[in-house]
Structures are given as C-alpha cells and as structure tokens.
Amino acid sequence: MHDCDIDIMAITESWLLPSIPNSFLSVQGYHPIARTDVGDVRKHGVCFYIRDNIPFISIDSNCPNTHIVHLVSLKCYIIVVYRPPSNTQNDNTALINLLEQFCTGKEVLILGDFNLPAVDWSIEDVLFQDYDPLTLAFTNCFNTIGLHQWVDFPTFTSSGNTLDLILSMETDRIGSVESLCPLPGCGHVPIKFTYHFTFNTSQDGNVCIKKRAWERGKYKIIDNHVSQIDWDYEFCHLSVDAKFNRLLQILTPLIDSYIPLCKQLSPSSPLSPPTALKKNRTTAWQLFKSTRRFYGRHSKQCTQALENYNIINRQYRNHFIYSQIAYERTLMDNLKRNPKAFHQYIRNKKVGAPSMGPLSHPDGSLVEDCAAMAEIFVNSFSSVFKDSCPNPFPHQTFQGTLDNVNITYSAVYRP
The missing domain is CATH 1.20.58 (Methane Monooxygenase Hydroxylase; Chain G, domain 1)
Structure with a gap:
C-alpha cells in the first residue's frame, strides 16, 4: 500500500473471521481496519484500509458482505461489496434494495466483486443488453441509480471475465484506472484508480491531521501558563460555542509549543522488495x-x-x-x-495495548501491574481538581461568609 501510494484500499473476500483481532491486521499510517465479517465463513467478508489523515465514519448496512464508510471531510460515501455466487435470491434482492435506497441524494462510490460474468463492460450500451434475470436485475439497478462503470479489462485471470467493478455517480471524478500484478495465490487482479475531489487542505484542517507525541509533552509548563489565566474574565458573557472556541484559541499555541510532533517514520518497510x-x-x-x-x-x-x-x-x-x-x-x-x-x-x-506502561509511581518506582497503573491514572486525573487556588485573582476571593441563604421554589422555577 505504501509502495503504490494508496489512500483507501477496499478488499473483497477478506477471509477474516471474528476470532482474528484488528491488531493482527494493523498497517502503519492507516486507521484500524474497517471490516464486515460473515460469521465463521472464511471465503467471505469485506474490509477497508484508510489513511489515518482521512477522517471517516463506518455505517451499518445490515447487509452481509457489504461495508459503508462516510468520508466526512470529503462528503462522499464508499460502499465495498462482495456478491458471492452462493447468494440466495433474498440476499440479491436485499443488496439491490440497499444500493437503490442508500444512493439517493448522496455522492456514492461503489467498489467490489459483483460476480456478473455475463456482462461485457467493453461494449457500448452495456446496461441495455439482454441478460439472464439475475444479471438484468443488477444492470437495471445500476441504470436506475445513474451509475457509470469504469473497468473495461478482465479482472479474473483464469476466465478473462470482468468481475470487479468501479461504479460512480459522478463522471468527472474518476482519473486513471489501471490493473496491478495479481497477488501470490490470488486469481483476481488488483485495480488502482484515482478519484478527484475539490477541497482545500490548508484551510479545512480536517483532512491533514498532525499526530503528536502526547506522552512527551511538557505539562508542567502548560499547567503554569494555564494557572495564570483568568478564566472568569475569558469566558465572561460568551455562549457555550464561543467559550469552546476561546478555549481552543488559548490551548492551541500551548500545544504547538510544548507537545512535540510524532517522528515521521519512513513508509517503506524493512521487508519491502527491491x-x-x-x-x-x-x-x-x-x-x-x-x-x-x-x-x-x-x-x-x-x-x-x-x-x-x-x-x-x-x-x-x-x-x-x-x-x-x-x-x-x-x-x-x-x-x-x-x-x-x-x-x-x-x-x-501483540494483541491489545502492549505499549501502555510501565508508569512511574510517585515514590520513583516503575509500575507494570494493570490495577496499579489504573490507580495512578485516577490519581493524576483527580489532581487537577483543587479545593483552593494558590494565586487567586482579586475578584476570585471572598473574606466573608454566606449565612441564612433561603432558596425558594418560586425564585428558581421559570415556567
């Protein structure tokens, strides 16, 4: 994926089982795998690998062998589909209904193996030919939605059929479409293509996300700066949203100054072939x-x-x-x-979060026990809540006492 500079990879027939954890499938520079498994059936399943600087949300499709992701910053949806030949008529009908209902009013890109060998995608008016009832149902679905299919070369080497499809609603988005070498032991040809968007990464900030080494931050310096801020004055007469924006304006320069960025590791693996x-x-x-x-x-x-x-x-x-x-x-x-x-x-x-710990105990020793590390985190979190302010501002102090305070129901209730 790094060698081919792939931002999003959709995989059909993933052969993943629920017993295989995501930690076994992690790839540096990409989000944790987004996947849909089909019980204990090995030759099924679909999944996504998406670069960690592209925010997305997975959407439940309630349909086997399909997975939907919403690229939030790009306002686009991608559906990966695997339609196995063993699908029942009800399964095929459910898939067609999902595509027709979900694609309405959205920019959707559909990728996957539909197993429609009867269709010759290299001819014109391919969606209006005479096919068997199953193929006709899917070609009518593509035509109803207004999809355009971009793969016109064989994708299954043993039969020469075009089984893996790229279906888009926007005809001006697709750039180059090319086939790559088949992976060892796989009969399908990987397809690489470009999909063009119009957006500004420098102003958005949601597309390019800086990764910071939070564990190496200089929090004592940050705490010293924060403790000298008059928060009552900063938040006075502001709405909730304005308070949050003001908080970001104060904290962002501190984060930029005292929280270092993660080191950019080379995307090439030591195992990459020459x-x-x-x-x-x-x-x-x-x-x-x-x-x-x-x-x-x-x-x-x-x-x-x-x-x-x-x-x-x-x-x-x-x-x-x-x-x-x-x-x-x-x-x-x-x-x-x-x-x-x-x-x-x-x-x-390893599986899980093996990089957590050991932690430094207040007495100077190193702690690796999970319960003891949890206690250290709890104490650290509770330490930010203080009964008194060491250096209060004048308007934050009160020398007197509150006596005989009477709060009535009518004084509080506003109909």
Whole structure:
C-alpha cells in the first residue's frame, strides 16, 4: 500500500473471521481496519484500509458482505461489496434494495466483486443488453441509480471475465484506472484508480491531521501558563460555542509549543522488495497480458509468458519470507545496542495495548501491574481538581461568609 501510494484500499473476500483481532491486521499510517465479517465463513467478508489523515465514519448496512464508510471531510460515501455466487435470491434482492435506497441524494462510490460474468463492460450500451434475470436485475439497478462503470479489462485471470467493478455517480471524478500484478495465490487482479475531489487542505484542517507525541509533552509548563489565566474574565458573557472556541484559541499555541510532533517514520518497510524485483514483476505481468491479447490464451507464447511471470512472482513472494527471517535475526544481533527496535517489533506483534506502561509511581518506582497503573491514572486525573487556588485573582476571593441563604421554589422555577 505504501509502495503504490494508496489512500483507501477496499478488499473483497477478506477471509477474516471474528476470532482474528484488528491488531493482527494493523498497517502503519492507516486507521484500524474497517471490516464486515460473515460469521465463521472464511471465503467471505469485506474490509477497508484508510489513511489515518482521512477522517471517516463506518455505517451499518445490515447487509452481509457489504461495508459503508462516510468520508466526512470529503462528503462522499464508499460502499465495498462482495456478491458471492452462493447468494440466495433474498440476499440479491436485499443488496439491490440497499444500493437503490442508500444512493439517493448522496455522492456514492461503489467498489467490489459483483460476480456478473455475463456482462461485457467493453461494449457500448452495456446496461441495455439482454441478460439472464439475475444479471438484468443488477444492470437495471445500476441504470436506475445513474451509475457509470469504469473497468473495461478482465479482472479474473483464469476466465478473462470482468468481475470487479468501479461504479460512480459522478463522471468527472474518476482519473486513471489501471490493473496491478495479481497477488501470490490470488486469481483476481488488483485495480488502482484515482478519484478527484475539490477541497482545500490548508484551510479545512480536517483532512491533514498532525499526530503528536502526547506522552512527551511538557505539562508542567502548560499547567503554569494555564494557572495564570483568568478564566472568569475569558469566558465572561460568551455562549457555550464561543467559550469552546476561546478555549481552543488559548490551548492551541500551548500545544504547538510544548507537545512535540510524532517522528515521521519512513513508509517503506524493512521487508519491502527491491525496486528491481518489483519492476521485473510488473514487466513480466504486462508482457503476459500483451502476449495473451496478441497470440491468444492457449498459445505457446502465452503459456511461456505466464510461466516466466510465475517464476518472478514466486521470487517476489519468497522475498518477504526470507527478509522477515533476516530482519528478525538482525534485531536479535543488535538487541544490546538497540533494544528499542526489538521491543517495538515485539509490541507490534501483540494483541491489545502492549505499549501502555510501565508508569512511574510517585515514590520513583516503575509500575507494570494493570490495577496499579489504573490507580495512578485516577490519581493524576483527580489532581487537577483543587479545593483552593494558590494565586487567586482579586475578584476570585471572598473574606466573608454566606449565612441564612433561603432558596425558594418560586425564585428558581421559570415556567
């Protein structure tokens, strides 16, 4: 994903089960995976990987093998769909009803494997041909919604059919559409395309989010600044929204000054294959496609080109295995010189929040027990609430006492 500079990846037939936690599927630089599993059925399921600087909300579709995300800042919805051949008539009807009802009045992009092999998307007026009842139901659905399909090349290598579709309501949004090399052991061709938006990242602030190392903040300095602010004066005669905006105006410069940004790690993984191998793999795949198109699928030239591609593809797959072994051996050899790299690698392999702790106890010792760490957090949180102000402003002090205060119902109640 990093090598291809992908912002959003939609995956069909994810084969994910509920027993597989999201921590096993995390990718650096991306939000936690957004997924829809189908019980204990392995060959089903869909999911999204979305860059962590793109805010989104998952929407429940109440339909199996579909997942909907709302790109909040871009005001666009994306639906990933996998329609397995085993779908019943009720399942297909539910999917069609979902698409027709949800797409009304929204900008929607639909991606996925619809398993409609009878449709030849390379011809004109493809939605108005005579098809079997199932295919006709979906093409009528696409035509009713006003969708345009952009993939006009085979996406399933063994049959040469176009099963994976890109359906958009806006015809001026789609840029380039290209096929990538199939992943090892997969018969489908990954599709990469661009979708253009019009927005200003410098003024919005919701698209580009700075990640800060909150654990390294200089909170004593911030506390010193905050304690010298006359909050009664700052919030006087302001509405709730205006108070919140004023609070942000005060805190934002302090955050920029005393909370450092996270270090920008290189997106390339230590396990990434060399550029020459990736280039050879891409070249072999393009050569196979051109040979198949020129000589035919069953020709000797096409068979030889496919065999050459499979040889390079196996080298590409084995590279990750051997690179991981070599990388882990390097971590072990450098354990004494660079223990942080080793422990960070181990933490990424664990489930849950293994990076939490140990915490420093007020007595100076380090605490790793979960209950003791929770108690430290509680005490730290409660410490911000004080019975008295050490340096009060004049209008915040009162030397007298309140006696004989009588609060009546009629004085409080406002009909």
